[in-house]
Amino acid sequence: MNLDLTEDQSMLADSIERFGTERWPAADRWRLLREAGAKGVPELWGEIAELGWLMIPFAEEQGGLGGSFDDAMVLASGIGKHLLPVPVSTNAVLVAPLLKDCPAEFLEDVMTGKVRVALALGDGDSRFDHLNVATTAERTGAGYTLNGVKNFVADGGDADHFIVPARTSGSGAELEGISLFLLSRESDGLTVETYRSIDNHRHCRLRLSGAETGSARLLGEEGKGGLPLGMAVKGGVLAQCAEAVGAMDALCNLTLEYLKTRSQFGQPIGTFQSLQHRMVDMFIAYEEAYSITVRATLEAKEGVMDRGRMASAAKAKVGQTSLFVARQAIQLHGGIGTSDESVVSHYLRRLTMLDMALGNASHHLQRFAAIA
């Protein structure tokens, strides 16, 4: 039993720390984003690929670094801490295990950032239940024809390919009968509606009306995609928890700094007991979020088979505590915390979206309850 970072993990954390501080300083974030405009900052993806970070979640036999859940945690947590607008949790950690049988050159393109892949979620009316798939895939000639709607392709706004879960048999939330397809953005019959969320991430909605895919584009076995999909989502959930924990870490520390430097009524506001106690509660919330995330991550690493129950515990608790921390960080900053210029407000926006993505706290709490 050991809760310390390994030497490699410490080096990775340091490297993210440097990159974040230099390339994406908190004080400049609002200006950088404003200059970038609607297109966002896609070049960052190539830059972090160059640092090798995208290789972490891919297995060694795929040419990746074979990073474990806790390596992904270190990576995602650093990204969250610096609010780097790079969708590592989704375009790398979430999709990596689903791409394992893809050709080597394709995987290389993914890991070097040339090609982006996103997972299509939010099927029809399924809300956050990702195994509740209504999109259909019918065998037609050499390939399949897909019909359905995917409302939320997490960070799919700039993706070149989509992993699309569709039913080749079964219905509702049955595990059997879900197949996974890799679909090019350019596919016939596919309409991609791109949109932006409040945290400046770019997602999309897919409308599949007879979208065509060759049989080579089936990922894994037909009808057997449910289990790997569930496993992939679990990995994504853990990475998002880590991202939120990183953001909480930064928020706690910058708010503490503010309490020590901002004066009102002739004294640093950190001398007021009610604010001190609030600050303590924020740090406790961080401690809690970190703890449950580590626990869920390490149990996943050890292969504990719990149908993602512990990951749901983490997602629920992290959603609750991270929003508490972000809201209180703004409250303690006062007016300035609500401005676009202050990075504090960016953390709230990101954490609001991180709570929602892959299912919010309320959903995961009920999921946890259901898997008794």
Added chain:
Amino acid sequence: MNLDLTEDQSMLADSIERFGTERWPAADRWRLLREAGAKGVPELWGEIAELGWLMIPFAEEQGGLGGSFDDAMVLASGIGKHLLPVPVSTNAVLVAPLLKDCPAEFLEDVMTGKVRVALALGDGDSRFDHLNVATTAERTGAGYTLNGVKNFVADGGDADHFIVPARTSGSGAELEGISLFLLSRESDGLTVETYRSIDNHRHCRLRLSGAETGSARLLGEEGKGGLPLGMAVKGGVLAQCAEAVGAMDALCNLTLEYLKTRSQFGQPIGTFQSLQHRMVDMFIAYEEAYSITVRATLEAKEGVMDRGRMASAAKAKVGQTSLFVARQAIQLHGGIGTSDESVVSHYLRRLTMLDMALGNASHHLQRFAAIA
């Protein structure tokens, strides 16, 4: 629109204030109760009857004072404020409307405190759903034979008669088919199991195995008891809310007093900002509880037909806020607040039971949601 007490109500409030202060002083409560022992303080019932308080909830044509819901509110709130161990909310307010067709001499005995009547709730597995009646009443000869279990006869420990809802037809929570019977404690086939709750109220459980009642003891029409039962419970709920509000009033003020007088670290503890803010939140909770109780009470008085939705709103909110206030009052008092000698701990015990009785906050919240 007028939220002030009437002159009569102010006089009543003053009279309770005097009685409470003189006859049942807060500082002596623990000693008085200890001296009384397991039998409680039944003589108080006669004393308050002499003051005419028991006549308030009975209609004028019954020989009562025809008090309205808000008169009962003033009465119950004063009792709650002084933690008088007299079950006015249950043995008077709750049962009064159900006894309206009883003989004049019986009613006089009730109002003068000679005879006590309690309503039998907690039918079988029905939990807090008082219209979910499984106890049966079968016509046998001139009367009825009752079979079933009533787990909670609120303040029935010293009752001479019980009002027992039982089914003459229908099932489950159907309104139709519920009949109300008045049963003497001495009835054949009736077992009375008396118990005490943590607030020193004395309740009982009824086991009815072929309990016999003459047809004269049917209250109201056969099968038509559901509606009056629901209305009576609503009146009881409002009285209990008022009782809790009175207790919150006392708790807020005595805690404020404590903050001003208790010193630690060389200063009154009320100078510590975190305690000041907690105290403010307690007063806000009181303001909220008072507000929703007044609202529900006055709407009931105006005969707003809402199936008790507003009363459920009040019970839910009062349950939440009163327990918050009681728990914080103890926390702010520190160790002393947890002792039996301190009246603070008695308020928590009473409020815990007031929340439970006639359905706790969680139950009434869900009931409120269900009556959309």
Added chain:
Amino acid sequence: MNLELSPEDLAFRDELREFFAGAVRPEYRTAIRAGLRPTPQQLTEWQATLAERGWGAPTWPKEYGGTGWTPTQLYIFETEAARADAPIQFHQGLELIGPIIFTFGTDDQKERYLPRIISGEDWWCQGYSEPGAGSDLAALSTRAVRDGDHYVINGQKMWTSYAHVASHMFCLVRTSKEERRQQGISLILVDMNTPGIKIRPVETLDEKHHTNEVFLDDVRVPVSNLLGEEGKGWGYGKVLLDRERAVGASTALRLRSQVDAIYSAARRIPFGGATLADTPAVATQLAQLEIEALTIETMVMRLMADAAAGVDSGPRASMLKLRWSETLQKVTELWTEVLGYDAAVFEDLSGEGVPEDMPLALQGALYARVTSIYGGSSEIQRNIIARRSLGL
């Protein structure tokens, strides 16, 4: 004790109800229900509509063009306005500076300013906060120096809501160097067209432009624009404390229709063979919030009763502000939560449009964070109650 309305009040209510039914435009509704303000244009238009009907200043005495309504009438007005999802009148002219002008202003100031506040022709903004003076307003450092018939103002104001659309600003300035803190502060009325005023927009976390920094650089204002006496500016703020109830009441009474809006949203969302509104988690949260809203409504009634009785309503107004802002935050958060993945669609980038509730619902949730900070943060409100009401 009763909640019954007199026949006169009932007639008044019906009159209001009819008026609102005709006057409230459907486009106001979405913003109101999301807890947002309508646009300045809409607010100005609404103010003019009310003024035309003679109801432009519901809380003012008749002699200054107000309605002279009793607290009960005012409560009925606000209740009916809420029921109809009417816009909430912008308060900085009507409730903040207007009453100070008619209480402490010169006849000339009253004539010049009051009618144009009621008609909506003038838009007033509040020049109070500064970078170093937020919760601690008395630390302000903007200075006005007398130069002949003028004051010359230099300094910087922050969080000046709607300075970019305002015609006038009422501005707290320091007119005396010697004294510290609350002493030596004066209240000056400034025409926003005066040279030397520079406005820098400050965007907020909901990606909107409500507020600004205002730089005052040798701004020359006639001495006649001083309100009341020099050096007494701080004291005038106190007149507001007893009027806070009006602002609190009008916003607090909107909570129920905001809860209702989420209910409608949840009803629109299919889920598990029924709708999201039928799931226990959502139904229970909605019930809790409706109960909060009902409670707060009744607190408003009690506040109005205070007003009628001439009792100090300051602490109760602070309680209302606290509970309203906390509840509004919960309400708007729940709306966002109910939307599920739709809450991600803040801006459409490919011309397909956004879902019905977006981005208003999310803007409402983000904007709601401001409500526990502005107008005296929740911490300040608790301090006020502790001091004024509890004697701590």
Added chain:
Amino acid sequence: MNLELSPEDLAFRDELREFFAGAVRPEYRTAIRAGLRPTPQQLTEWQATLAERGWGAPTWPKEYGGTGWTPTQLYIFETEAARADAPIQFHQGLELIGPIIFTFGTDDQKERYLPRIISGEDWWCQGYSEPGAGSDLAALSTRAVRDGDHYVINGQKMWTSYAHVASHMFCLVRTSKEERRQQGISLILVDMNTPGIKIRPVETLDEKHHTNEVFLDDVRVPVSNLLGEEGKGWGYGKVLLDRERAVGASTALRLRSQVDAIYSAARRIPFGGATLADTPAVATQLAQLEIEALTIETMVMRLMADAAAGVDSGPRASMLKLRWSETLQKVTELWTEVLGYDAAVFEDLSGEGVPEDMPLALQGALYARVTSIYGGSSEIQRNIIARRSLGL
């Protein structure tokens, strides 16, 4: 990073599991699961059982009769104890005075007291709080005056848990008149049979007798019972700060079985054709509390990791105390709520008996209020974290 246990640790775990399976009596379980302490008799008996196995002092070094376990071993021990619903060892001897004795005591004191703490023959109580010195312990006024070979102690102690069953008390007293506050305080070991000690039971809100007032009236204690140096008593308390984790850990790890107990209770209660555990409201609350318990368990692991790394664990122990007491309160409240009308049956008056969970469940809920007050109230814990960990 990993949670894996080494083969040695796994073997240790199995050994513990087997031991607990045989040693834990079923009658302990109900109290433990309700968040209550077993009776003093049971605690003494349990201490003897552990001592016999060589595990009487899990946190102590071997030289004083402890196990010398590593933090990981200790964590495994506490986890297995929790899993088996074993009693929590009473801490005032083992974790409070024991370590002070073996750190600062004389050889004679070590020999005399330590073995009897481990065996359970002696029961220690803590004479710290006084009527005027609760959260502000340094305000204590009980005095010890030197008279030849004795100290003569006069004063009054409050909240002295289990003074009525204790054989000894460790007592903070003032030995110097001149100095104020933390200065001049000494720690003296007192035999409870010494003449002049009067114990007054203080019943608590759960109608139980856990705690007492202790009056010391010319109590003569040999000078050799002074622990460490005269006037340095305050400082010895600090050694406790780094040991708090042990107390926190053992109690915090019980939360999961306490949640489980409510689950079992809810499963026993028929409701709407199923059981109460199947209703969304109860299921969701149970899930939330189980998540809190899992989180707190992991915080214990981090605390143990601190211990292994020799890091100051004080602030983290304070966090644990806070979260544990808050969660225990919620857990026990939920149990009461689940019982419905059965929660009213606190005492049977007619010989029919009480329901299975009563009165333990309600006593648990009431007793839980004490946990956020004793051992440093929640407010004091927050002050400690703010000061020691955040530098505020």
